[in-house]
Amino acid sequence: MKFSRLAFAAATALAFATPAAMADLVFPSLDYRTGPYAPNGIPFADGYADYFTLVNERDGGIGGVKARVVPCETEYNTTKGVECYEATKGEGALLYQPLSTGITYQLIPKASADGIPIHSMGYGRTSAANGKVFEWVFNYPGTYWDAASIIVKHIIDQEGGDISGKKIALVYHNSAYGKEPIRTLEELAKKHGYSLTLLPVDHPGQEQKATWLQIRRDRPDYVVMWGWGVMNQVAVQEAVNIRFPMDKFIGVWWSGAETDVLPAGEGAHGYKAITMHGVGMDFPIYADLKTHVYDKGLSAGAGDQHGSVLYNRGMQAAMLAVEAAKTAQAIHGAPNITAAMMRDGMEALEITDEKLTALGLPDFMPTFEVTCANHGGSGLGAIQQWDAKTKTWSLVTDFIASDREVIDPLIAEDSAAYAAEANITPRTCE
């Protein structure tokens, strides 16, 4: 009796403990394959894992050191996200990409104190673009405020240059994520003279009847959406139900994947979303992936997401992490880098056309370079449109620049507020 209890206690302690560190480059993947956000979490996680598998199989690792992806299920829940962070950071984690604005907000102070960089690629806290205040946080190649500004620019373009007096409605996930663009859209409303209606949708977003009834009544000229998970599918379906013109319904880059529009069928034809990278499988890298990953049966997950929008984005996230690690190895002249070295690599990261071509991703995304003061990258985005007949996305614009005149003061203001709140003296970056 005594002994068995003791054995049980030992087994419990063992089960709670995390395994010891190994000499790999560790990239935890805080992903979610369950819950209401799984339709979007799965393709991203698959792309992220597959790219690292490719690098290990084809190149023998990053600079000769194998990369190890440690998956941890967060269910897009901040408590579980923080638990994943604590569970994996002891393994020598180099970089966290939480794929959740809520978790990012939670991790920013912790990771900054622990000295582990965070890359919230096109999500998270927008003002983290100010590297002077957010030393450990990066959100290149673009931020939510860039996205909001580019969407408004596209609307101006569609309307022939003048949108004063027009009505724009923002349908958003009622969380830190969905609320991010409001500041920018309000500032832009002042500048361009449109009126903005805010329509929050509560987690998980399956109940939107009232929201779309209001849209039907108010008849806004454009609907912009900041949604994620099942909320996207429901919103697109509801828009179809009220016969809202789909080409006037524009989603952020997290609301523009195949899984979001497929359930609505033909009705979703013409739906638009912004994107930060190219679409489809017409990149030479897919030949490499086929030889080194898919044909060897090493695909992550079910292996049915190849070429989808979010799979490409997961791959992009992994690619930027690998390039930053390579940069860090070059700076410090050592293949085994630490989290602090990784941060230096991220801050010196340059993505050029030559690099992209060499990686098998020519014209996949706009070029950018990260600096000490600018962690937000170039902030370019293109508009993609859904063709329900061929079931494909295609880019309908070039990569457009955002309105820095509006965004930069907002970033300065918000990061200054954070610096004051968290007692941070901004770096000088000289």
Added chain:
Amino acid sequence: MFYREAGEFKTSYQADQATFPIAFDRWGYCAVVAVAFLVVPFLINPYWEQAIFLPFLVFAMAALGLNILTGYCGQVSLGTGGFMAVGAYACYKLMTAFVWMPMPLVVILAGLCAAAVGIVFGLPSLRIKGFYLAVATLAAQFFLIWLFNKVGWFYNYSATGQINAPERDFLGILVTGPNTRPWATYLFCLSFVFVFAWVARNLTRGRIGRSWMAIRDMDIAAEIIGVNPLMAKLSAFAVSSFYIGMAGAMYFAIWKGAAEGTEAFSIEISFVVLFMVILGGLGSIFGSLVGAAFLTLLPVLFKNVLAVQLGWPTDIAAHLEVILIGALIIFFLIKEPHGIAALWRIIKEKLRLWPFPH
């Protein structure tokens, strides 16, 4: 054989009515407290702190609170998440408005704010009972979360509606913010839970606790023997919300450091705390602690065993974890409908006779 009353002679009423009448129990309790206060702080690391001890302590506090209301006074409440949010937002407002205020005082004042709100939402309990009261408290849950999301004053007009706990120390030791040491936050929460579990135990044994139980068992009879239902019910709501409010304050400031009303204090929290109380044992302090341990630690345990130790795919592990916990809840409730605390009581009864049951 070892666990017995034989040889223990009580010579006063006080000794006879002690919480732990058997010496073995008393020593066991002292040993657990000593380990919790003197050993764990030296062994704790950030993972154990964030994933195991702080969640357990915070939810133990919330479960204690709900057990006072539901277990002792018989008033079903689904507003726990809302009252925790009151505690959290009150804590945030106090921390940012009165920078000098020491953290223990902030937590207690946050609890008092929640108590005041609890009394207001407890008023309907004088007229409605049972399921209808559950619905009324459900309204509290939704209303409070909506309020904290809608009115910018509560989150100091931050752009995202998030509240972030600024760095605060107590006696020169950091207890909030990212630079805290695991033992500091652990001891802070443990002290609160220890003191207030003690208070709750003695409160429920005294006059107020007896009046709560009288109301729970039969309110008309209680009224006839002179228990004032207004006082009894409202005091139960106040004390319960006080505990839950403190739990909310610790949840936000000490454990998480940042919170977002709609996610952190959703209806799911209300249900989880109610399950803790039902599973642990209604009307039992020990049950509150066991229930909280059961529902906060088992998911982490299963996740570690399935996904980390066995290396199964994370999605399968996550689904299996939910299934296993659901199955265990059903198993324990079939085995002992009065909760794990009752099971523990039966085990102790048997141990007194062991190994000679006749």
